Amino acid sequence: MSLVIEQLLNGLTIGSFYALIALGYSMVYGVMKLINFAHGDLFALGSYLGYTLLVMGTAYVTSILGIWGGMIAAMLVAAIGSGVMGLLVERIAYRPIYPTGRLPAVVSALGVSIFLQNAIMVVWGARPQAYTSDVIPSNILTIGGLRINILQIIILFLSFLLMGILYYIIQKTTFGAAIRACALDRETAALMGININLIIFFIFALGPALGGTAGVMVGVYYRRISFIMGWNYGLKAFTATILGGIGNIPGAMIGGLILGVLEMLGSTYISTPYKDVFVFLVLILVLIFRPRGILGEKVAEKV
C-alpha cells in the first residue's frame, strides 16, 4: 500500500514538471496556433541558469538566503532568464515570418530548438552537470512506513501554487478572458480594444518562465541535467498538452499530472524500460477516441 502512495506521489511530482512545461505549449498554441518547439529548450535553459546560480555560487547564495531561499532565488532567475529568452525567440524567429503562414513558423521553431540546445552545450559543456547534494540535501521523512522526500512536498506545493495562480489569471480575470478571446478570434478581440501584442508578450514571457521554473525543479529533484534534456521533457509535456486538449489551460495541467502518474505506475508495476510506451500508448488511445483531448471540448458556435 505504501508503495502505491509513494509511487503516486512520485508520479504527481514528475507530472507537475510536465504540467508546468505543458502550460507554455498550450498557451502559445492557443493564441498563435503555433507549436513552439523551442519551448523544451527554454525549460532546459532555466535548469542551467538555476544550476549556475546554485552550484557555481553555492557558498555565496546559500549563505545569504539559506538552502530553500537559494532554491527559490534559482527559480526566479530561471523564470526571468527563460522568459526573456522566450520573448527574444518570438521577436527574432517567429514574428517576422507570421505573415508567411503557420508552417514556416513551425520550421523556425525547430531551428530555434536546435540552436538553443547547441548554445547550452557550448556554454555549459556537453557533459551532464549535477545539482550536487550539498546544494539541496534530500531529507527523507518517514511517516508511518511512508518514505517521503521533503523536496517532493516543496516541489508539489510550489507547482500547484503556480498552476493555481495561472488558472486564476486565465479563467477568472478579464485579462485572462482576453487571452481566451484572442485564442478564439483575434480580429474580434482587437475590436474589443484588446492589444494583441500585449497578449503575445504575456504568453511568450509567462510560458517559458513557468518552464524555466520547472527546469530548476527537475534539477534539484533528479540532480542530473544535460543539454538535451529539453527534447525529452518537451516531448512528454507536448504529449500532456495533447492529452489534456491543446489550447486548454486546465487541460494542460491535468494532462501533465495524468502523464506523470501513468509513467510512474507503469514503470513500477509493468516494466521500467517500457515506461514511455505506456505514456504514448495512452496518447494514441486518447487521440483515437477523443481527438480533442480530455478537456478539449468545443462549444459549437452558432452563426
Add this chain to the structure above:
Amino acid sequence: METLLKISDLHIYYGSIQALKGISLDVKKSEIVSVLGANGAGKSTLLRAISGLVPVHKGEILFREKTLKRRESYKIVIDGISHVPEGRHVFATLSVEENLNLGAFNRRGNQKLVSERKERAYDLFPILKQRKDQLAGTLSGGEQQMLAIGRGLMSDPELLLLDEPSLGLAPLLVKQIFKIIKEINERGIAILLVEQNARKALAISNRAYVLETGNVTISGSSSKLKDDKKVQEAYLGGTALKKQKNHFLLKSNI
C-alpha cells in the same frame, strides 16, 4: 451639427481586387446613417476600414478630425468607435458576462464603471442578465446579436458601427433589434448601420448611402431615398422581382 466621422475618397484593395473605389461619406453627431447595397458592394469593407481591420490604400478617414489611417484597431476602440461585426462573433466558449467585460477591456481596472455599463447593457437586453453565466455559444441567434450589440456598447462609444444586425433573425426579432438601435441612438450615440433590409434601415435612419460595386451611387436623406425610384426598384422590392426574372432570361439566352 458637428461632424464625427468624415471619409473622403477612400480606396481599399484586397490583393489586386479593388473593393472600394473612392468613397466619401460622413456621420454627424447623434445621427443614424445607413449604408445600403447588395452582397459584395463593399459595405462590410467600409466598416472594416474604419476600425482598422483592413489597410487604407488611398483617401482619408477622419474621426473627430483625427486620422484613423494606420491606427491600430484596439486604439480606435479607445478613441470612441465600436464595431459590431457581421455574424455577431461572440466568443463562444466565454460566458455572456465575460463577453460583456471584454467590451470594456481597457477599463478593466475600474470595476465600478464596468459594472455600471454592464447594468446598462442588461437594461437594454434583460435576457442577457438571465443568461449571464451561460456560455455565449449556447445562446440563440437573436440573443447572440443582442450580446454582440451589448458588448459593443461596453466601451461607451460615440460612434457605433453595426454590420448587418438583422441578418438571419426572425421577423419579430428584427423588429426588436431595430427598435433597440433607435433607443441606443436616442442616448446620443451616432450609428453607422450597414443593412440589407433597406426598408427597415431607411425607416430609422436620418440619411443613407447606396453602395454599388465599391462606389456610392445614391445618397441623401432617408425620406428622399425611400421615394427614389431606383432605390425602390433595387432595394425595396418594387419591380425587383421582374428585374430578377429578366436577369435569368438573359442568362438562359447566353
